[in-house]
Amino acid sequence: MKTAPTELRAGDEQLRAQYVAEVLSLLYPGRGERAVEYLVIPNARRPRLLVPADDRRVAAAAVRRYAEPQSRLARLKRDAVVAALRTGLSGLLLRDRLTLSPGADTIDAYLGRTVGAGLRLSVHIGPARANRKPVLQLLDAAGQTVAFAKLGTSALTRELVRAEGNALAAVGSAGLRAVRVPGVLHAGQWGEHEVLVQSALPVWQPRAPLSAPRLAGAMLEVARCCGTGHGTLAGSGYWNRLRARLDAVAGHPEGAALRGAAERIAGAAGGVELSFGSWHGDWSPWNMAGLAGAVLVWDWERFTPGVPLGFDALHHALQIGIGRSPSAGQAVSELVATAPDVLLPFGVVHRQAIEVTTLLYLIDLATRYVTDRQAEAGARLGVLGSWLLPVLVARVEAL
Incomplete structure (x- = not known):
């Protein structure tokens, strides 16, 4: 996408930073003794992705597999972050971390019960929009992307998450051949939030020309x-x-x-x-x-x-x-x-x-x-x- 004017970019960065705190308080409510720590990619001033800070392999995979950048420069920046995480240089280049001590009822615990134990999460921080919602990448211990989860946390986003579950059920049973869509792994409620877990499409595979x-x-x-x-x-x-x-x-x-x-x-x-x-x-x-x-x-x-x-x-x-x-x-x-x-x-x-x-x-x-x-x-x-x-x-x- 074409970049926004400077004043709009600055406003969006501030809104993204505020949104990080909102999302983490929602995903990790309460207070407890166990610490949860995330690295902020690329930094706290311009947050785009939160990745586990205690596992370099999972963190690198979360950055590498989340989405394919749209430009060559964005791909180079993404690859530099991945290399820093893999080699251990992230401590020098990625200094911003967020540490929480949540209670027992966290999104990790819910997804462990409903999807599978041992999964690690990365959190996407999107631009300001009315339909913005927490989007989580679920990875296993080997750094393989297992699924993506969406949370509906407002009246609008709860409706949209339910609508997407219904849409995936409809198109998934329509016998599509040219188009491949995610499968629904879980749909339910965590507290007052609507949850939809979808299988991960292999967006990291080599692209082919699309005429x-x-x-x-x-x-x-x-x-x-x-x-x-x-x-x-x-x-x-x-x-x-x-x-x-x-x-x-x-x-x-x-x-x-x-x-x-x-x-x-x-x-x-x-x-x-x-x-x-x-x-x-x-x-x-x-x-x-x-x-x-x-x-x-x-x-x-x-x-x-x-x-x-x-x-x-x-x-x-x-x-x-x-x-x-x-x-x-x-x-x-x-x-x-x-x-x-x-x-x-x-x-x-x-x-x-x-x-x-x-x-x-x-x-x-x-x-x-x-x-x-x-x-x-x-x-x-x-x-x-x-x-x-x-x-x-x-x-x-x-x-």
Whole structure:
């Protein structure tokens, strides 16, 4: 992704540091005599990952296996940290540690009872978002990644964790061939928190070139996995569900603007014929990996059946555009301009269907941002009026 402006980066770093304390107090409540110690990667000022401080092999594996960096520079930095951990130089280069003395009811104890004894944890520290949640990598004593666990700790994230469990059950039984998804190892509650443990996809394996046709084929497989349908926008279940979501945020200034845009689309193009299927909901470059035999796809918490075909392709294109364009607003404009090519593999070829599908995707995404209160949570793109809404409103008014 394109880096944020300096002031936004500084704010995000501060929020991440605050979040570390919140997460650890949640994972290790109470007070006891046994000490738990984590190394902060890369440091306490810019925390990204917490790894066990008492086992160099597990700590190095946790850094190496968590995710594949998106740039060459990021990979070099990751490899330097791994080398420091493996050789014992981490004491010189990685000085920031966090020590806790929790009670007996910790997340380690819960996962030991439900998943398996002897597992070690690393903790991912993500950017500020309304849907941010503790994500844990579970490793065995040999440093092999066994699973990933997600915890829903708020009303929104509990709902998302449950939704992802249901989504994985649905797509996991759909007989996908091109796409490989995690399996559900455990779903339950730890106190008031929702817990989902998923098998680890082999993201550390060598990547294979992922051509545009192969990517579109994987997205089509997901689109068809729960069946497809055809009909007008105005007569679709999708329109009814979207309208209900928009009604729920109509009191928000941006929600009111979105509802007005949606109603204008329905009035001008409600009779347009569309095809409907499922979408992953957040198919972005960092939620997937292309291997020789399959496309690995994770983070299924936004999976939804019955949406216009092509939503995943539009979302993927927009995320790439945001990373490459000078501004997010320009990325939206470029998405609208390139939509005919993006949607072609999905059979969306008529001009009005292309335009309606693209505008509905933008409204759908924006409605999610408002519903989740991303702006209030400090998300970098949470303020829709600064990038998405101006383009959307202008295009809708031109219908």
